Amino acid sequence: MRDSHDIRLAVIPGDGIGGEVVAEGLKVLQALGLKVETTTYALGAAHYHATGEILAEETLAELRGYDAILLGAVGHPSVPPGVLERDLLLKLRFELDHYVNLRPVKLFPGVETPLGKARPDDIDMIVVREGTEGPYAGAGGVMRRGTSQEIATQESLNTAFGVERVVRYAFDKAMTRPRKKLTLVHKTNVLTYAGDLWARVVERVSAEYPEITTDYCHVDAASMFFVTDPKRFDVIVTDNLFGDILTDLGAAVAGGIGLAASGNVNPATPGSASWAPSMFEPVHGSAPDIAGQGKADPTAAILSVAMMLDHLGLTAEAARIEQAVAVDLVERQADWVSRTTREIGDDITARVTG
Amino acid sequence: MRDSHDIRLAVIPGDGIGGEVVAEGLKVLQALGLKVETTTYALGAAHYHATGEILAEETLAELRGYDAILLGAVGHPSVPPGVLERDLLLKLRFELDHYVNLRPVKLFPGVETPLGKARPDDIDMIVVREGTEGPYAGAGGVMRRGTSQEIATQESLNTAFGVERVVRYAFDKAMTRPRKKLTLVHKTNVLTYAGDLWARVVERVSAEYPEITTDYCHVDAASMFFVTDPKRFDVIVTDNLFGDILTDLGAAVAGGIGLAASGNVNPATPGSASWAPSMFEPVHGSAPDIAGQGKADPTAAILSVAMMLDHLGLTAEAARIEQAVAVDLVERQADWVSRTTREIGDDITARVTG
Ligand SMILES: CC(C)[C@H](C(=O)O)[C@@H](O)C(=O)O
Ligand SMILES: CC(C)[C@H](C(=O)O)[C@@H](O)C(=O)O
Numbered sequence: 001m002r003d004s005h006d007i008r009l010a011v012i013p014g015d016g017i018g019g020e021v022v023a024e025g026l027k028v029l030q031a032l033g034l035k036v037e038t039t040t041y042a043l044g045a046a047h048y049h050a051t052g053e054i055l056a057e058e059t060l061a062e063l064r065g066y067d068a069i070l071l072g073a074v075g076h077p078s079v080p081p082g083v084l085e086r087d088l089l090l091k092l093r094f095e096l097d098h099y100v101n102l103r104p105v106k107l108f109p110g111v112e113t114p115l116g117k118a119r120p121d122d123i124d125m126i127v128v129r130e131g132t133e134g135p136y137a138g139a140g141g142v143m144r145r146g147t148s149q150e151i152a153t154q155e156s157l158n159t160a161f162g163v164e165r166v167v168r169y170a171f172d173k174a175m176t177r178p179r180k181k182l183t184l185v186h187k188t189n190v191l192t193y194a195g196d197l198w199a200r201v202v203e204r205v206s207a208e209y210p211e212i213t214t215d216y217c218h219v220d221a222a223s224m225f226f227v228t229d230p231k232r233f234d235v236i237v238t239d240n241l242f243g244d245i246l247t248d249l250g251a252a253v254a255g256g257i258g259l260a261a262s263g264n265v266n267p268a269t270p271g272s273a274s275w276a277p278s279m280f281e282p283v284h285g286s287a288p289d290i291a292g293q294g295k296a297d298p299t300a301a302i303l304s305v306a307m308m309l310d311h312l313g314l315t316a317e318a319a320r321i322e323q324a325v326a327v328d329l330v331e332r333q334a335d336w337v338s339r340t341t342r343e344i345g346d347d348i349t350a351r352v353t354g
Numbered sequence: 355m356r357d358s359h360d361i362r363l364a365v366i367p368g369d370g371i372g373g374e375v376v377a378e379g380l381k382v383l384q385a386l387g388l389k390v391e392t393t394t395y396a397l398g399a400a401h402y403h404a405t406g407e408i409l410a411e412e413t414l415a416e417l418r419g420y421d422a423i424l425l426g427a428v429g430h431p432s433v434p435p436g437v438l439e440r441d442l443l444l445k446l447r448f449e450l451d452h453y454v455n456l457r458p459v460k461l462f463p464g465v466e467t468p469l470g471k472a473r474p475d476d477i478d479m480i481v482v483r484e485g486t487e488g489p490y491a492g493a494g495g496v497m498r499r500g501t502s503q504e505i506a507t508q509e510s511l512n513t514a515f516g517v518e519r520v521v522r523y524a525f526d527k528a529m530t531r532p533r534k535k536l537t538l539v540h541k542t543n544v545l546t547y548a549g550d551l552w553a554r555v556v557e558r559v560s561a562e563y564p565e566i567t568t569d570y571c572h573v574d575a576a577s578m579f580f581v582t583d584p585k586r587f588d589v590i591v592t593d594n595l596f597g598d599i600l601t602d603l604g605a606a607v608a609g610g611i612g613l614a615a616s617g618n619v620n621p622a623t624p625g626s627a628s629w630a631p632s633m634f635e636p637v638h639g640s641a642p643d644i645a646g647q648g649k650a651d652p653t654a655a656i657l658s659v660a661m662m663l664d665h666l667g668l669t670a671e672a673a674r675i676e677q678a679v680a681v682d683l684v685e686r687q688a689d690w691v692s693r694t695t696r697e698i699g700d701d702i703t704a705r706v707t708g
Contacts (some may be wrong), residue, residue: 115468
């Protein structure tokens, strides 16, 4: 990589607990002995209120120059719904072509799950959520707003190009897993146009992966099986909106949003024309109600750092973090004391170095 | 009502286990001492294979003449996905203007839930799902099918008329509940056009219901809370597709799809121009894998009969069935023996009459 650094990283702490959890993620990262150069970008609700700006074109251009981006969380009730989501978070996903939204759903040993009978082996899947199409395209409109004749439309846009590339990624991911199983989740019986495209692409690509067992599940049934039979899933590939819903549900069954990491991934080869930095972030939001109190669990942010390292090819370092988190989670249960955000970060850092 | 009958009922047993569970629902209904006249319509996969017909216009016209419709389940793997759904189930919902899809999510005492710590008081909500709009409108299309340039669109259509009527129904429903709380579930931060319409309508109508506490929850967060904190919900009002997903999830947390009843409701006053019969059905499907073996749980079908009676104003009779089911569910747990579909129906019938 460029300079004499292993990683040139852009950091967007964001709002609320974002900064607190990102600080712990960076602490763990710095303990690995890699050469990391970080540059912080103050984006989010506070920046918007102060400057009226959400994401300037020059900032976006600068962000393209990093190896990766680490984001805490953005959002505050003072900003109308949709504004930061559309013009910051989704804009980054679309502009940097993060067409894979990678969300592991994994129950670590020692972690309490709301599912009374689930054991860690029962919940171990990866959701490959499409990140740049579907109902997230922003297409739609409104007519006769505010009258009794108002209509509002919202359009899901799906392309063979967009579906095929994420489906291929999911098949490749399934090849790395012992069970080698891929499930398409959609709603083909109602969303017949989009569903038909997804189903045909999966069927066609599956011919190139004879080792992979492929099946299909409607999204309504899948949400049921996340609770009653999560073991049936290994790798899931799904549409942007279904992936959004299922991965929050997945976070809940795997012990909570405080542990769920995600990657907004552009899988192109670095240096190629379609490459842009990938962005890693905890699935949780900015939680303004507990901000500044040291109450947030930084584990999801720390696991997001591990996902980032894995993506950058630093797999041994990623594994060290995951291992440290796994040990911490087991000991959390055995030896329950309430720790602050910083204490959890310190403990995981100590396990990484020690 | 017409003739000397209390209820003139059209019955669509359907495919797979549909006929088995409907038979038990009718057995319980007949035990109440009401004057019920039933007419059976053989619709579904078998009928389609035999005749090439899914729902003839004359059949639809006849169905309009009943007080209500009871449906078992339709569907078989031999019919391509979407065909029976669109041309039978959804067609009935659209033609008979079933704009309220009513789905209680309630954990009965004695019923095992996958949520280790949930008690019956924690799960007691009603999902009011819109039934005739949104992504179910069937709007969309495909271009350059089968090529690398294919695009497929799927459009969600939302009208002030359609949203307002279901929102009003939900507020009225919330007024009948002790907690008087209504939650709008949507994804206003991404589906900004449709979400904005829903949010504005809920806000406007809420002014007429000062006793009701209204709040909002994104669908991804809602799916998480169904598992981690179902108690926060009392009445939910939501879009057709979100309601589809959440109610299957709801069935799972409330003890399984074998217990979940639903009503496709047209709330107009009988005799008025917009009235048409409402249709009641278990949420589960036709389960061809266990059909004909007496293994299906008829409880959801029986509870669907209770919902139907309630809708027809026969509230005392509805309560008798619900009470009988509640007792049966408690005793099931205490005294576990595996019973056939018919035995469960017999036992609940005995409790209704006894
Ligand atoms: C904040 C929101 C736009 C976002 C999404 O819907 O994708 C979030 O829920 C997520 O899952 O990352
Ligand atoms: C069978 C299907 C069309 C239907 C739906 O999506 O509404 C079903 O899942 C339901 O919930 O009643």
